[in-house]
Amino acid sequence: MSAGSVQVGRAALLSPTVATDAAAERRESRVRRVAAALIAAGFGASIVGVGWDVQWHAAVGRDSFFIPSHLLLYSGVIIAGLLSLALVLRDSRLWGRPGSGVSDTNTVRVLGVFHGPLGFIVCGFGMLTLLIAAPFDNYWHDLYGIDVTVWAAFHVMGILGAGIGGLGLIYMIASEANRAAGDRPAAGPRPWSLLNGLVVAGLAYLLPAPMVLLLPAALQWPVTDIGPLAFLTYPVMVAALTPLALIAAVRFTGRIGAATLVGTLFTLLRLAMVWLAPALTQLLAANLHETYRPYAPDYPLVASIYPAWLIVGGLVVDGVYWLAARRSGAAALRATLPALVGGVAAMLAMHALDALVVMNGWNWLWDRVWWRPLSMGHDPGYVAMALTLGTLLIVPVALFSAWLGKGLGSVLRIVRQ
């Protein structure tokens, strides 16, 4: 028997198995993508539900757990939670079976028993956190009334769960994008494919859930007092959340422009919420014959605390990367320094633009902006200290967030499970 015929014989023996495995993995990928798409739709419903819920609480009240905004919010959570659970249980059952397409190459093991895609496990954990928070939150409202601040224990727990869930969704899509890319080297720019674009969109829509935490920073505690010191709360919190998404987007795609895309997608959501939250509240209040509370806000509550200048922040990040790339080529997109400088510069630019708006009284879109209360009779020395310390604090907080974003973007480039 010639060497050639041996080769042919091996191919005849191996090819069907390889082909079957490849087909099974493609089938498994299709299942995961459909599940991820449904989870993303659930998250979309929840983001709108949160904006509507905050508006409803402030305008009408929280007469029961089963108010429409809660139903929208929690239906999204339940969809995401059940799908994550179902997929992990399914993959745990199929794991290791020949021809199932579920193996260690596309799952991780959890608690020694379960096997599933990392993104679905993380998302399931987030949704479980959120669902556990719900009855406790109801109990908290029973104890403390309808006007419990957003910075209440079980609001924070719910928001934490939503953030974890959002991170899980990004992992789901990134792992699909990486497996679809095959064995392409990890370095270099990624093509603008649908899956890569969805990861960037996921990073933009990772922000709305934790940004609900900004509400008290804008309305109740615009200044944080620590002994004799005081600093503006809002810009420091924005600096903790935002660079992460902007830097991770550039790091993941390896492309200048990704941060601006994150800013643009987030701004589109912000504009949608400007219209949606008050409109839905008004429509339903009218249909249910609910009356507005005496101090009902006449402006979109959640949208007003979303950062208004995220497109500018994205442009600044991309600009810093562009300048770095001119000096040292494509390697600049993978370096640490541009990520850190870009993150800090973006936050300072957004902060400066907010200041410009407030100082000129341009309230056409930014009603109740974060430091409006400071213009109402505060001592100028106190205002100057709050502003100066707030600006200074942006730097270390944005550095940390940008560093996390750099790490997240790097991991998203290679995660396959």
Added chain:
Amino acid sequence: MKQGWSRWIVPALLALGWLGWGGPPVAAHNAFPAREFALQAGPYHYRALLFNEKVNAGDHVQILLVGDPLAARPVPHVGLQALGPAGATVAATLMPDENDRSNTAADLVIPAQGAWQIQLRVSGPLGTGSAGFPLPVNPAPALPQWAGWAIALSPLLGVAWFAVQQRGLMRKAEYGLQNADGC
């Protein structure tokens, strides 16, 4: 930094938590009042905005006193206290309101359940006067605030565990990217 970044996670989270927490300042109140009382204390008219929809024993009660902007000058002296069912008295801490310093923010902790009365006393160039409103106080909740926060923040343990698990993947990613540069 790259080698031992996980060492910094806990202090960094604590620092961020400290920054984010800060603690509610005395003069700050919730965003929207739950109830409003019109008080006529002698010649002075005040609106008292109560920010707690329900008050439990041990809670901070947040009240904002809004005076008549056309009231006599100099601004009258204001005092606020809570009178308890068994003759107990709790004086409020008064400060200029954080959102509008021409108003007065009051903060007081009611120690026990029962039918309490909030009493406003005003003295100024037009004379003195007092007025009040009732404040029913529920028993202290079975689940204290600290326990609520401990439960609520427990998922952070999972997040920390996940971050540590991802450390290896990040090292691999960074290593791959650096090798691609020929470093």
